[in-house]
Amino acid sequence: MATPKALRQPLSLQIGSAGFLAIWCLLAAFPIIWIGVMSFKSPVDAFAANPFDVVFGPETLARGNGLSLIDIVVGLVVLWITAKSAMGWLPRMVARYSPGGLIAVGWIIGALAFGIAFVLVFFGLLPILLDALNAITGPLGQPILGLTTEHYQTVWVENAFYRNFINSMIVTAGVVAISLTVGTLAGYGLARSGSSLAFWILIIALVFRALPHSVLVAGYLPVFINSAEILSPILGDNAPTLYGQPLAVIAVLVSINQPFTIWMLRSFFQNIPAELDEAARVDGCTHFQAFRWVIMPVMWPGVITTGLFSFLLAYNDFLVTSLLLDAQNQTMVPAIAGYFNRETTTTDQVEAVAAAVSITAPLFLLVMVFQRQIVSGLTAGAVKG
Amino acid sequence: MKFKTFAAFVGPSIFLMLLFIAAPLASVFVQSFQSTQPVLERVEVETCTPGFPTQTCTTEVKTRPLLDASGKIQTTTEWVGLESYANVLQLDRVGQALADGAPGRILTIDFWKALRFTLTLTLVTLPLVIGLGLALALAVNNATKRLRGQIIFVSLLPFIITPVIGALSIRWLFIGDGIMTAALEGWLDRDISMFAQGWTIELLMNFYRVWHVAPFAFVILYAGLQTVNQDTLESAIIDGASRFERLRYVIVPHLMPLIVFIALIHLMDCYRAFEEVVGFSSQAHRITLQWLTFDLLTPDDSGNRSISRASASAMLTMIGIVILLVPLLRRTWRDHRGA
Numbered sequence: 001m002a003t004p005k006a007l008r009q010p011l012s013l014q015i016g017s018a019g020f021l022a023i024w025c026l027l028a029a030f031p032i033i034w035i036g037v038m039s040f041k042s043p044v045d046a047f048a049a050n051p052f053d054v055v056f057g058p059e060t061l062a063r064g065n066g067l068s069l070i071d072i073v074v075g076l077v078v079l080w081i082t083a084k085s086a087m088g089w090l091p092r093m094v095a096r097y098s099p100g101g102l103i104a105v106g107w108i109i110g111a112l113a114f115g116i117a118f119v120l121v122f123f124g125l126l127p128i129l130l131d132a133l134n135a136i137t138g139p140l141g142q143p144i145l146g147l148t149t150e151h152y153q154t155v156w157v158e159n160a161f162y163r164n165f166i167n168s169m170i171v172t173a174g175v176v177a178i179s180l181t182v183g184t185l186a187g188y189g190l191a192r193s194g195s196s197l198a199f200w201i202l203i204i205a206l207v208f209r210a211l212p213h214s215v216l217v218a219g220y221l222p223v224f225i226n227s228a229e230i231l232s233p234i235l236g237d238n239a240p241t242l243y244g245q246p247l248a249v250i251a252v253l254v255s256i257n258q259p260f261t262i263w264m265l266r267s268f269f270q271n272i273p274a275e276l277d278e279a280a281r282v283d284g285c286t287h288f289q290a291f292r293w294v295i296m297p298v299m300w301p302g303v304i305t306t307g308l309f310s311f312l313l314a315y316n317d318f319l320v321t322s323l324l325l326d327a328q329n330q331t332m333v334p335a336i337a338g339y340f341n342r343e344t345t346t347t348d349q350v351e352a353v354a355a356a357v358s359i360t361a362p363l364f365l366l367v368m369v370f371q372r373q374i375v376s377g378l379t380a381g382a383v384k385g
Numbered sequence: 386m387k388f389k390t391f392a393a394f395v396g397p398s399i400f401l402m403l404l405f406i407a408a409p410l411a412s413v414f415v416q417s418f419q420s421t422q423p424v425l426e427r428v429e430v431e432t433c434t435p436g437f438p439t440q441t442c443t444t445e446v447k448t449r450p451l452l453d454a455s456g457k458i459q460t461t462t463e464w465v466g467l468e469s470y471a472n473v474l475q476l477d478r479v480g481q482a483l484a485d486g487a488p489g490r491i492l493t494i495d496f497w498k499a500l501r502f503t504l505t506l507t508l509v510t511l512p513l514v515i516g517l518g519l520a521l522a523l524a525v526n527n528a529t530k531r532l533r534g535q536i537i538f539v540s541l542l543p544f545i546i547t548p549v550i551g552a553l554s555i556r557w558l559f560i561g562d563g564i565m566t567a568a569l570e571g572w573l574d575r576d577i578s579m580f581a582q583g584w585t586i587e588l589l590m591n592f593y594r595v596w597h598v599a600p601f602a603f604v605i606l607y608a609g610l611q612t613v614n615q616d617t618l619e620s621a622i623i624d625g626a627s628r629f630e631r632l633r634y635v636i637v638p639h640l641m642p643l644i645v646f647i648a649l650i651h652l653m654d655c656y657r658a659f660e661e662v663v664g665f666s667s668q669a670h671r672i673t674l675q676w677l678t679f680d681l682l683t684p685d686d687s688g689n690r691s692i693s694r695a696s697a698s699a700m701l702t703m704i705g706i707v708i709l710l711v712p713l714l715r716r717t718w719r720d721h722r723g724a
Contacts, residue, residue, distance in 0.1 A: 009527070013628075017524040024521060025539045027596065031554035032542055034564075038557065047560070049567035182397045189394025199721055201395065203714065208406045210706050212657040214678035215699040219409025221682060222416070222692050255405030258398055287390045316547040318660055319675075323682055333547055337663060353557060356550045367541050371534070374541060378601060379608035 032360065039354040040147045043346035046353065057146025066143025071130050078126065082118055090114055151354035161335070161355060167246060168315065168331040174250035175314035176307050179257050183310075184303060186258075187265025188291050192274065202266070205259035213256060213319050224248060224324060244326035252324065253314050260313075261306055264377065268302030269295070305377035308370055315363070332359050417696035420465040425449065469697035496698065499677045502587070506673070507655040510594040514651055515644055517595060518602025523632075525603070526610050537604070544600035552593050552664020556580075559589065583670035590661045590671065598654070602647045609643045610636070652709050656702075674702045 034054075038046040042060040045053055053059075060066065067075070090110055098106020155161045190198045223230065224242040231240070242248040272295060280290035296303075315333075322334035336359065339352035367374065425448045433442040475494045482490035491497045525536055543551060558565040559579040570577050579585045613636055621631050637644075659675040662668055668676065681695035 014527070017527045020520065021524045021528060021536060024517075024524075025536060028543050028600070029539050031551070031558060032546060035554045035557060047563055049562045049564060051564045054564060182401060186395045186398030189391050193391045195388075195391070198391070198395075201399065203717060205402070206717075207710060207714070208402060210653045210710055211406070211410070212659075212675045212678070212699070212702050212706070214659070214675045214682065214695075215413060215703055216406060216409045218416070218678060218682055218692065218695045218699045219411075219413040220405075221690065222421075223409075223412065251401070252405055255401040258402050258406075262398055287394075291394075312545065316549075318547075318549050318663060319679060323679070333549055336549070336553075349557075349560075352553075356553055359547055360550055363545050363547065364542070367538060367545050371538055371541065374545070375537065375604055375608075378604045 032364075035353050035360075036357050039151055039350065039357045040149065041350070042146070042148060043350045045146060046350045047346055056144075060146030060148050061143060062146075063148075067145045067147050068130075068134050068143050070133055070137060071143075072145065074130060074133075075122075075126070078122060082122075086114065151351050152358070155351050155354045155358065159351070161332070161358065164330055164332045164335040165358075167325075167329055168333075170246050171250055171253070171321065171331055172311055172314040174246070175253045175257065176310045178250065179254040179261050179310045180303060180307050182254065183258065183261035183265050183306065184296070184299070185291075186262045188269050188295065190262060191266045191269035192277070202263065205262055209259040209263070216252075216256065217320060217323050220252060220324065243324065244329055246325070246329055249321060249324050252320055253317060256320070257310055257313050261310060264306050264309065265302060268299065268306070271302075272298055301373065301376070304370070305373040308366070308373055309377055311366075312363075413696045413699050416693055417469055417700045418464055418466060419462050420469065420693045421462045465693070469693045470701070472694050473697045473701060495672065495677055496674075496701070499672045499674045502671045503656060503658060503673045505587075506591060506594060506658055507652060509591055510598070510655060511648060511651055513591075513595045514598045514602050515647060517599040518606050518647065519637075519640070519644075521599065521603040522606035522610050523636075525607055537607075540600045540603055542600075543596050544598070544604075546597075548597065548660035549664045551597055552590075552661050555589060555593050555596070556665050580665075580667075586665055586667045586670050590665055590667065593661055593664075594655065594658070598651060602651075605643055605647060606640055609640045613639050649709075649713055653706070656705060656709060674698070674705070678702065 037054060040060075041054060041057045042063060044059040045057040048054050048059075057066075094103070094106045094110040098110075190202060221243075227242040228240065276294055276298070277285075277287075277290040280294040281287070285294065317331075318333050318337075321331045322337065325331065325334070332355075336352060336355050339348060339355060427446050427448050429444055430447050431442055431444045433440040473496050475496070478494055479491050479497070482488060492501055521540065525533055528536065546554075557563060560566075566577055566579055577585075579589060617635055618631060621635050626634065657675050658673045659679065662672055662676040668680070672680070678695050678698045681691045681698060684690050
């Protein structure tokens with residue numbers, strides 16, 4: 001349908017709005033993409049004043065780390081094929097081979113296998129192949145773009161960043177699992193009960209949501225540090241010191257996240273017609289059975305969305321984890337603070353950049369896969385409330 | 386739903402919130418009136434150095450912490466009333482500064498410095514966030530359908546990125562002779578170092594806040610734009626309303642509840658600003674209220690955490706949150722009674 005003439009916009013407005021969007025996209029993505037570029041260069045290039053030096057990395061090239069034209073083309077083709085098959089081929093395979101009802105497990109196994117295969121091909125097979133190819137193609141095989149992965153190697157292998165990664169994964173997985181379990185129950189209860197009590201619980205949760213986290217941590221710290229003494233009358237000599245325990249941090253983050261979780265899940269539950277559980281109740285289900293077998297199967301989109309936000313809270317947290325965990329159990333985000341505290345050489349700084357990019361990459365993938373859910377989660381609370 | 390079933394569903398969540406939110410709050414409140422200090426004893430120590438014909442011996446009185454049976458430092462906890470609050474607020478220095486006619490000196494005290502910065506950050510970024518969010522929502526609504534998904538994807542990045550890393554990524558553009566600093570120097574033809582003085586850091590921190598929060602405002606307002614009543618818009622056109630008038634009298638009033646919602650969330654979150662200070666390492670120049678509490682909780686060089694002062698500062702931060710929340714709660718209460 002053609003737009004009526006009265007609604008058609010003048011050219012200047014169209015150009016203006018397109019230009020504005022272009023500038024915003026540049027502004028939004030530039031810092032993030034730029035640290036990605038910086039992390040692959042030698043320190044001199046990474047902090048060079050001339051942007052072209054940062055992109056092409058002459059210093060990195062001079063030190064013998066570079067990619068030839070062939071490398072770039074082949075690498076891009078492999079990346080493109082990977083992206084394509086991740087979008088098309090992988091979902092089909094998962095759908096075909098995963099047993100009925102276990103599609104989630106199928107996805108986890110499929111994604112893992114796919115990821116491992118990609119790493120093996122891209123970092124294992126491809127360099128060997130390309131080295132041979134570069135040697136025989138002459139000028140096309142000359143390196144032109146400086147690029148080095150040494151900072152990633154230092155960060156992940158020498159500085160044992162994988163430990164922080166594992167800790168992060170433990171904390172986030174724990175937080176997401178527990179806060180969804182507890183939150184769906186509460187969200188369902190609150191959505192289906194019209195009582196005054198439910199209203200007051202929600203209001204108090206709203207107040208709790210506004211609390212600065214440092215206020216709460218000031219309450220935890222003395223108790224957590226002395227918990228062995230405080231708990232010893234009850235638990236005897238086995239009383240644990242909660243300070244530094246990932247489990248304690250999981251409990252803390254779940255609770256801090258609880259107000260937000262129950263608000264969001266409640267608004268998703270309210271979208272599910274109450275007639276559905278009434279029908280189940282008529283058929284003889286208890287409340288809990290109706291919740292488990294009738295409501296939960298249609299609730300997955302809401303649960304996934306809320307889970308995403310729980311994940312973000314736990315993954316991005318700096319304050320709670322840096323104060324309540326000790327150095328051995330540190331998660332990724334506070335660990336990065338260690339890099340810029342000893343910011344003495346530019347090499348340390350580029351390592352910090354590489355660590356930062358390592359933390360950001362999973363988030364990047366997350367937005368790619370779950371963009372729709374994130375948007376629906378953001379609007380769920382707002383548009384109706 | 387019977388009360389018993391309701392309780393069974395809500396119980397675990399309530400238990401967690403009571404144990405890990407309400408209880409710490411109460412304990413922080415109590416702690417802020419207490420002070421825990423190591424028990425000190427004064428002992429006379431005689432130190433002798435070899436000499437001729439006899440040793441030279443000096444006796445001096447030393448204070449040292451008393452150790453308990455397991456070798457830990459013994460501590461006592463006593464009630465100190467409002468002393469911790471006085472330590473944080475330093476009202477005597479404030480009075481002194483006012484009496485001297487130099488109110489600027491108040492801002493050398495950590496708490497007032499943090500309060501000033503937190504409030505300016507909140508108030509400066511609020512209109513910018515809403516303005517930018519609205520402009521983005523309108524522009525995306527205007528863009529071709531095919532591009533919208535990609536634009537939303539890119540826009541979500543600053544919102545989803547770990548706040549500390551978002552701040553760091555902007556800082557790395559400017560650090561030393563980074564590309565942005567070099568570009569600015571070339572443009573303004575003067576030597577610039579962004580992290581040597583307070584106001585440039587403050588500028589960057591404001592920029593970071595807007596960059597980080599505007600996508601949130603954008604997504605919500607964009608969703609709101611989809612529900613604008615097209616009939617009202619068309620009748621406005623027939624009545625001869627210009628583009629701006631349509632925006633001013635039809636679209637913005639429709640979005641008003643959402644704008645209020647964004648403003649409230651922004652006020653709450655910005656008042657808790659913390660990650661910027663870590664990311665920009667701005668503690669020498671600019672600090673926020675939450676960072677102040679964080680700093681007091683971090684062990685100092687001798688490994689002590691000033692828990693009671695941190696509690697006092699946390700309670701003072703709370704007062705601000707309560708003031709922010711009162712209008713919201715009053716409105717919800719009115720809605721609830723009306724419903």
